[in-house]
Amino acid sequence: MKRFFLLFSGVLTLAACSADKTAQADRKAAVSNPPQVLMKPNGAYQTPPYASAAARNPTLSLPSNFSPNAGVTFTNVANNGNFIALTFDDGPHPKNTPRLLDILRQRNVKATFYVIGKSVKLYPDIVRRIHAEGHELGNHTWNHPNLANLSDAKVRQELDSTREAIISAAGVRPRTMRPPYGSLKTTQRQMIHRAYGYPTILWDVDPLDWKRPGTSVVRSRILNGTKSGSIVLAHDLHSTTVDAMPSTIDALLAKGYRFVTVSQLLAMKDASRP
Ligand SMILES: [Zn+2]
Numbered sequence: 001m002k003r004f005f006l007l008f009s010g011v012l013t014l015a016a017c018s019a020d021k022t023a024q025a026d027r028k029a030a031v032s033n034p035p036q037v038l039m040k041p042n043g044a045y046q047t048p049p050y051a052s053a054a055a056r057n058p059t060l061s062l063p064s065n066f067s068p069n070a071g072v073t074f075t076n077v078a079n080n081g082n083f084i085a086l087t088f089d090d091g092p093h094p095k096n097t098p099r100l101l102d103i104l105r106q107r108n109v110k111a112t113f114y115v116i117g118k119s120v121k122l123y124p125d126i127v128r129r130i131h132a133e134g135h136e137l138g139n140h141t142w143n144h145p146n147l148a149n150l151s152d153a154k155v156r157q158e159l160d161s162t163r164e165a166i167i168s169a170a171g172v173r174p175r176t177m178r179p180p181y182g183s184l185k186t187t188q189r190q191m192i193h194r195a196y197g198y199p200t201i202l203w204d205v206d207p208l209d210w211k212r213p214g215t216s217v218v219r220s221r222i223l224n225g226t227k228s229g230s231i232v233l234a235h236d237l238h239s240t241t242v243d244a245m246p247s248t249i250d251a252l253l254a255k256g257y258r259f260v261t262v263s264q265l266l267a268m269k270d271a272s273r274p
Contacts, residue, residue: 056250057108057259064136066266072193076204076229079268083260084226084252086111087203088236089140089178092119092126100242101129107249110134112262113236114178114201117142117162124169131170136261139163139174139198148183152191159196175263176201201262203233210235215244222248226257231265 077085091097092115104111113130115137120127131137141147141158142165150158159177166174177198184192189200207213207221218241222232234241252259260268 056253057110059108060110060258060260060264062260062264063267064261064263066199066263066269068197070266070269071199072189073200073202074231074266075202076227076231077265077269078229079265080228081268082228082257083265083268084228084230084232084257085260085262085265086232086234086249087114087138087178087201087262088112088234088241089114090119090144090235090237091115092123092130093237094123094126096239096242097123097126097236098129099239100236100245101126101133101135103242103245103249104135105133107253109249109253109259110136110261110264111259112136112138112176112201114138114140115162115166116140116144117158117165120162120165120169124165127166127169128171131172136176136263137166137170137172137174138201138262139166139177139196141177141180144180146181146183147179147188148185152188155188155192156195159192159198163196174198176266178202199266201231203231205230205232207232207234209238209241209244212238212240215240215247218244219248219251223251223255226252228257229265231262 086109088097088100088111091113097113113135115127115130117140127137139159139162142161143158145158147155147158163174166172175198177192177196178201182202184200192198192200205222205225207218207225209218218234222234222244226232234245236242249259
């Protein structure tokens with residue numbers, strides 16, 4: 001909200017400088033396109049300051065509106081720009097997710113969080129922070145069941161309740177889903193795509209971090225597996241995964257990878273494959 005008030009007071013300041021034509025044009029634009037405030041005020045959360053003066057990942061303003069025809073299932077998205085998507089499943093976790101958010105923020109790296117509905121309900125402030133800091137929220141069901149064993153009605157219950165919890169916490173709708181265990185029948189994927197517009201997002205890099213193999217193993221598996229267009233699977237539920245992230249992300253940045261959200265990666269599909 002702080003940022004909104006700054007913007008708002010900025011508009012007032014601009015209004016005072018009526019001689020400045022540029023300022024007048026800016027003000028007109030601000031009036032005709034009022035900023036959409038989707039988030040509720042959140043007194044509990046204060047945005048931490050940047051630890052370093054320069055953000056290491058370049059700031060990217062890339063479109064995130066992907067075509068409904070882009071596809072039903074994705075494991076990666078080929079592109080010409082070394083773009084990759086980091087994804088974190090099974091949160092939010094009260095300690096590990098905020099710690100991960102600090103790490104991402106220090107590097108200006110955006111990620112996608114496939115959150116579990118029942119945890120969203122427990123920790124709405126963390127979900128709000130995920131969105132406020134430019135990350136994407138994806139639907140990972142309410143109870144984390146194996147969806148392949150469930151009826152369509154039960155699947156929809158899992159997705160509906162989680163979608164509503166995310167909207168209630170952060171004011172945004174999830175735009176993609178990830179099935180727990182990667183388990184979802186083809187017919188279910190098609191049903192979900194038709195009903196929700198969600199592509200099913202799988203991955204092409206899996207460090208098996210949930211087995212807690214240690215930070216250096218998690219890092220080397222991710223570094224060895226990642227290529228341009230990769231979707232990397234990890235879990236912010238585990239403290240050891242979060243421990244591995246600073247050195248892993250720094251090594252990926254050093255290799256020239258640029259981090260985008262899943263929707264931004266999907267939006268590249270049409271452009272990179274004419
Ligand atoms: Zn999961």
